[in-house]
Amino acid sequence: MSESLEMITTSSDEGTLPLPEPLCREIYDKMLTIRRFEEAVLDIYTQGLMRGLAHLYIGQEASAVGICSALNDDDYLTSTHRGHGHLIAKGGKVDRMMAEMMGKVDGYNRGKGGTMHIADMSLGILGANGIVGGGMGMATGAALSGKMRGSGQVAVCFFGDGAINQGAFLESANLASIWSLPVLFVCENNHYGEYTAASDVTAVREHVAERAAGFDMPAVVVDGNDAVAVHQTAVEMVQRARTGEGPCLIENKTYRYRGHHVGDGDPEKTYRTQEETDTWLAKDPIPRFARRMLKAGMMDEAELESIDTTITKRVEDAVAFANESPYPEAGEVTDHVYA
């Protein structure tokens, strides 16, 4: 990788935990919430309580939480088909999310959107998205809007390694750069788009982030399983964006431990190797962060366990809430076509 591309690999595994304790606790809580939430989704899906497709975020938690912990409540975010993690990281409520998964009226979208379209406009979450690359233009527009209103808001655009091959990336990156818009393009490179390896379909020398240079935009390649590295990168880039220095591309290298969606078979028997998955499992962002908190003396094993119990309970309650919520009335079907 050429230095002129101004890419740095940040890895903060060594050394002390350089973040304040309350922040670390929040990061840990959010990451574990995502993990437990996704496990519950797997569960309800397998039980037949949820229809559609469930794309789990398990394994990628440090990416969403590392980025969103650098944002303000009113900053914007666009998400993807694999969006549950982004939503929770930005503050989404697990009960209303879970109800939405099941198409219930108490869901964020009154059951009309489902897993791929959950939004919470009050938290700046402009929605998960069923179109690969579909959020890129929207994030750019949200950043433009913030800039025009002088609000200081930034927009984060999450997308996968597959989405970097959509023309929408070029057009959005170019627009954001010429207009110095406060948008962070965050590529979550989990190395596969569905069942196809990113390396087979993506022409770059080594990193997706290399594409940023062609848009006169800084890029950072980050160990996406390291919440600290992601967070620190995000803080710097958010600061940059907020002060009018424009967009950037962050590439979080990560891995999804599960298949593309629930029920599509065992990836290790088809398009990837057990060995590869094991390498990534060893870098699981959650125990990794836990170890660092333990080492820093911010927490002990007992507390880790009690946090897990609390979160697990919260997610169970969310499932119960969702189960109890009814489907929307048939008459609602024609509501909301127009505002």
Added chain:
Amino acid sequence: MSESLEMITTSSDEGTLPLPEPLCREIYDKMLTIRRFEEAVLDIYTQGLMRGLAHLYIGQEASAVGICSALNDDDYLTSTHRGHGHLIAKGGKVDRMMAEMMGKVDGYNRGKGGTMHIADMSLGILGANGIVGGGMGMATGAALSGKMRGSGQVAVCFFGDGAINQGAFLESANLASIWSLPVLFVCENNHYGEYTAASDVTAVREHVAERAAGFDMPAVVVDGNDAVAVHQTAVEMVQRARTGEGPCLIENKTYRYRGHHVGDGDPEKTYRTQEETDTWLAKDPIPRFARRMLKAGMMDEAELESIDTTITKRVEDAVAFANESPYPEAGEVTDHVYA
């Protein structure tokens, strides 16, 4: 510009003319034919003999001719709204082109396409194109086809600085690169897209060619008013493509001496300065090439004049041919909707 991007600026103005005389004669002939053809188009358009929009190639002749003189007859080419030069450079017949300009039945497309859609499939010319960026996918597909058939054909995709901001570029460049397709993406950077300066809407540090690196593709920035530099670059890149080494991006820096299209006013009074235009006029590719031929003793002033007379006559004949040709019969309107 970073060296790691592997960009070189080739300028061959100094020194001797390093190409064989017959080739130089052909290059000169083609460039002057384009110039005289476009002047005639200006003329017929102004007289009201041609409808639609006429986008003149005047000033950019070295780009088309430099590239196409490195191609075989059966190589493919996709062109743009500003396509007359590309067609002539690839061997298009001026009489059938002129008839097409006027919508006549003896035109290349029986009058159905007009200036923005002229094609000569027998010469591998897949057509001018009314959609900015419209030819990028097609050129990539033609290269794929050549490669699959093992024909050794290459495809050249001409496009403007404006088109580099179409998502089609990203998708085509990526496809061509991962599949090592024999396609030359040739950006004719004439510094304006319609009435907007490329520098205002294009996020690059300095050169459009910088975008190639993000697709693991070599790029060359060339003095596009220097037919020799363009030709030499094309020869090298065609060779590369033909031997399976894949695509490249060539950026020919050039200028259109006229407006975006005939009749849209005086650019020097609105979006560009007389000073800038004068700088480029001093680099007019045709007299520049003529001077080098004179210097090399390949030609004398008298011959230059007689060549011009011949070409002027050929173009006048083309206009006469076009004028005499009838419009297609009304009944033809429903032909060719399907093959």
Added chain:
Amino acid sequence: MSTPERVITYGEAVREAIAEEMRRDETVFFMGEDVAAAGGVFKVTVGLLDEFGEDRVRDTPISEAGIMGAGVGAALTGMRPIVEIMFGDFITIAMDQIVNQAAKMCYMTGGQASCALTVRTTIGAGRSSAAQHSQSLQAWLSHIPGVKVAIPSTPADLKGLLKTAIRDDNPTVIYEDKMMYGLKGPVPDDDDYTIPFGVADIKREGSDVTLVATSSMVHTALKAAGMLEKEGVSAEVVDPRTLSPLDMDTIIRSVEKTSRAVVVDEAYQSYGVTGELASRIADEAFDYLDAPVKRVGAMDVPVPFSPGLEPETIPDEAKLVRTVQGLFHDVAV
């Protein structure tokens, strides 16, 4: 008390509508290719940059999908963007952002989001612009729930509908006929003059046949009506003005009176606007019809460049008159 009127062109109506709404609401802004400094390729937005500055009147790269996406994002976050797509043919590149994103955001989010995006684009053949610069693709977005579609035929309608579109909290698309930018007509001299969507306009009263016509075809229909009058046939010309929502009431009332209808629209005839309107008339006015509802659209061919061919493909008044005559003839036989 009647509002004073001024005569302006269809193109000036665009400029006035945008300028008035930008003055009225600072969240309104305008972007597109060559729309600012150059004032647009059709010169209809000249002057806006001078009045409102670079922040609110933006020249964009040639990136239809990108600018439409940016429009959607801005609209979701409190702005009211107006995005110009120079030729309607280029909207093909921005369809995902309009159809999958803008049109569905309010519904998919259960009413949380609104998307006050206005898209302006052009339709219409007749300039030898050939197959990629002449299409009238209004049927596509009319098919999509969540988008509202207007197709004005006069300066007054354009101005009133565009102003309504900009104020609307939903994605709206205005199809402007590029051949009509020079067309003049009276417009009420009132900054707050708007026309509601979903209200058809009777452009000419008549009693024997209803011509339902859109955009430039309204003028073709008016010419045909003039010709028919000389033959003793009184034609009513109804302009739906918006395709979605569609004011069927006015159309049906007219057909109940005349018992005959022809629908004319400049797009490719098959699977276009005429099919929707004609099938609804044939159904909803079934008991009143004395003759089949006829459709007149463009030929189902790509628009040819040649001045010798292009006019063949576009509906004209002669064809309309023949079609109307056929309705009476058939019945008489």
Added chain:
Amino acid sequence: MSTPERVITYGEAVREAIAEEMRRDETVFFMGEDVAAAGGVFKVTVGLLDEFGEDRVRDTPISEAGIMGAGVGAALTGMRPIVEIMFGDFITIAMDQIVNQAAKMCYMTGGQASCALTVRTTIGAGRSSAAQHSQSLQAWLSHIPGVKVAIPSTPADLKGLLKTAIRDDNPTVIYEDKMMYGLKGPVPDDDDYTIPFGVADIKREGSDVTLVATSSMVHTALKAAGMLEKEGVSAEVVDPRTLSPLDMDTIIRSVEKTSRAVVVDEAYQSYGVTGELASRIADEAFDYLDAPVKRVGAMDVPVPFSPGLEPETIPDEAKLVRTVQGLFHDVAV
């Protein structure tokens, strides 16, 4: 002599059609997202990679516009590409390449170019796939001259039409209903079995009403016909099979016999396929109709995710039966 038949699924019909045509003609190749190694997200192209290798069965990047463009370019230069667009909703991203390029190349070049491109994509709601994975956008490309459109309802029709499409020198689009991939049916056991475009198929004979139905709605119509039979109403079910070209003769002959018609298609009803078909029936069979031609399409709403709402939006047999009953009722009154 009758051709022996085998029972296969709608999905297997896809695979067989592609495999047979690839064996027959080495210029045929297939590309799309996850279509090769994984055999497609609907698993209908499993095995093709093994038989034909990576050169002819290609996994592509997620670049709908790019791969469609590459398909067009390959088709213009002697190949016969089949391009898969996984969900029909994503075709929004590739519209320029289909509509402005592929569809118009032959015409614009005055017959010089041909573009033997086959596009396969999906339609159909019913899986809680929500608004961006459930649309049935067949009306759009049916509107475009230069493209041929097929919409098969059975394994046999799918196989025969897809094979014809691959052999056709023009751009063709096959809309496959994603809910039907598991549907079984008999298919002639003949490598050269094809079905010409432009030939409708009477899926059930009847004498009282004609149900013109497309794709999965053919099965809905057949169910409705079964229910109607019990009430003494004999319904004929006509499947156009291709929307462009469209076999109106067969449809009109049926309506001349039955005097009543209902058109049913799963897409958004407004400005969709039903409008075109109904308006043509109402016109061309005007003198035979005893009741208005009715249309049944999906509700004009984005497809909702909730299992409590989605079924409301899709036409079902009960709705069809009610619509047919209305036709008789209206007339009786």
